[in-house]
Amino acid sequence: MSPSTRRIVAPIVGIVSFGLLWEALVRVFDIRRFVLLAPSKIIAELADAPDYYWSNALVTGRHMVTGLAISLLLAVVVGSLMASSRFVEEATQPVLVLILVTPWVAYITSVVLWLDGGEPTILFMVAFTSFPVFTFGVVGGMKSADPAARELLASVDARRWEVFWRLRLPSAGPSIFTTARFAMGLGLAAAYFSEGSAFVTEGLGYIGQRAAAFNNAEALWATIVSSALLGIVGLFVISALERLVLRWHASQRT
Amino acid sequence: MSPRIELRGVSKSFGSLDALAPVSLEVGEGETITLLGPSGCGKTTLLRLIAGLESPSSGEIVVNGTSAQEARRHKQIGFIPQSPALLPWRSVEANARLLLDINRKNSPTTPSAAVGELLDEVGLGEFRDAYPHELSGGMQQRVGLVRAFALDAPILLMDEPFAALDEMTRTDMRHLLGRLCEPLGTTVVFVTHSIPEATFLSDRVAVMSPRPGAVSAMITIDLAHPRLPDIEDTEDFFHVTTTLRAALSAGMNR
Numbered sequence: 001m002s003p004s005t006r007r008i009v010a011p012i013v014g015i016v017s018f019g020l021l022w023e024a025l026v027r028v029f030d031i032r033r034f035v036l037l038a039p040s041k042i043i044a045e046l047a048d049a050p051d052y053y054w055s056n057a058l059v060t061g062r063h064m065v066t067g068l069a070i071s072l073l074l075a076v077v078v079g080s081l082m083a084s085s086r087f088v089e090e091a092t093q094p095v096l097v098l099i100l101v102t103p104w105v106a107y108i109t110s111v112v113l114w115l116d117g118g119e120p121t122i123l124f125m126v127a128f129t130s131f132p133v134f135t136f137g138v139v140g141g142m143k144s145a146d147p148a149a150r151e152l153l154a155s156v157d158a159r160r161w162e163v164f165w166r167l168r169l170p171s172a173g174p175s176i177f178t179t180a181r182f183a184m185g186l187g188l189a190a191a192y193f194s195e196g197s198a199f200v201t202e203g204l205g206y207i208g209q210r211a212a213a214f215n216n217a218e219a220l221w222a223t224i225v226s227s228a229l230l231g232i233v234g235l236f237v238i239s240a241l242e243r244l245v246l247r248w249h250a251s252q253r254t
Numbered sequence: 255m256s257p258r259i260e261l262r263g264v265s266k267s268f269g270s271l272d273a274l275a276p277v278s279l280e281v282g283e284g285e286t287i288t289l290l291g292p293s294g295c296g297k298t299t300l301l302r303l304i305a306g307l308e309s310p311s312s313g314e315i316v317v318n319g320t321s322a323q324e325a326r327r328h329k330q331i332g333f334i335p336q337s338p339a340l341l342p343w344r345s346v347e348a349n350a351r352l353l354l355d356i357n358r359k360n361s362p363t364t365p366s367a368a369v370g371e372l373l374d375e376v377g378l379g380e381f382r383d384a385y386p387h388e389l390s391g392g393m394q395q396r397v398g399l400v401r402a403f404a405l406d407a408p409i410l411l412m413d414e415p416f417a418a419l420d421e422m423t424r425t426d427m428r429h430l431l432g433r434l435c436e437p438l439g440t441t442v443v444f445v446t447h448s449i450p451e452a453t454f455l456s457d458r459v460a461v462m463s464p465r466p467g468a469v470s471a472m473i474t475i476d477l478a479h480p481r482l483p484d485i486e487d488t489e490d491f492f493h494v495t496t497t498l499r500a501a502l503s504a505g506m507n508r
Contacts, residue, residue, distance in 0.1 A: 146337075146339055146341075148336065148339035149339040149340075149341060151307060151333075151335055152333060152335055152352075152353070153356055154307055155305055155306075155307065155326060155333035155353075155411075156329050156331075156333075156357050156360075156405070157326050157327045157329070157357050157360075158356045158357055159357065162356050162357070166341070166352075166356065167341065170341070170343050173343075246343075248342045248343040248385050248386075249342065249343075250387070
């Protein structure tokens, strides 16, 4: 098998085997549908109302992307401040770690009360949970900027924003893309869960939460699979953007 | 004719470490002076002081009629760092233009040579659109030379630009540099620990000795201009290298 065929065939074989094993397990051990629903039934459910799941997946996708964009924007601002001042960095780091380690599921109720639910709550949760990861990526990347290039820019009296724009930000590109994958995972989970708690009436999280309440295992599992697919699409988009933006970087050469 | 660079009793210490004992030095217009010495003799510190990248602990520096800081602000100095410091996301041509793009209001309005012409001159005409990772070490440093020459600055400061190159490339590079500098009448301060480089390129060589850094001898190189590569095979050239070697070891055993 040629490497290019293998790259397509191998993942398919992996996923299909996983699905078959799953289906077999459910049938052989007669597992309760809420614990594990057979893939065949999930596919049937998705095929039954594709528009419904598609439009709700779009809502969740929009929540995730908007939240992550806000988060990245803030991370670039905070990260640049941290990268340019040791004091700011050391003062901010513990706060970021605190945000990172505190289980957001524990305080989401307070956020719902504070923002009165709705889309602001969801976006806040997505942005807040992914913010530390993005910030660490920005700081690490900016600090990796070539010292010789910094000196070179100083030799013609480059302004701060010129150093930022021409050197520091592009230097942070590779690590921003790396952390974006983790941030997306966090953001998707936050979007799904928040949709179930923020008094909204759309999104995969909302359907999933309602399905759980009404004993509808088919709908619940359909939202689980839909959000997994959403995550995969997200990873593809990140990889594609990365290949486009970081053509110059060693990681993108094969 | 007034000197382009003038140092009067310039010293530098970092904390309790005396990096540079008071140095006085004048570099005339169009003159090439080399700071030659072993590692730790303060030659890079001296160069950085002239570039306005460090402030002296005592003494006065006049560059092109003003302070080093002022000269730096007005882009009067073309700096060539030890590593090529090319930005990997910029093409060869964009890298060569980098210093023109920074602090733009002080860029020359009518540079004597366009970036493209300079790239042709150093044999990189066909590599304009290439990226740094596609170039050899010698080619990368040639981009570094073009980047500095493109500024059309009256003063060029070079910090061991060929230190990381292999011997053969290094020889080619000093011949190339000689060819670029000769017709321009630029004032050059060149830092190196290579005796042949110092001999081939300089009008005068400041031999430096370590702990604390000081100029232990000033030697005029009486070789005719223009200097062509075959001068390196002459007896006169050999003579000068012997003198420099003797001055270096005398400085070391001070």
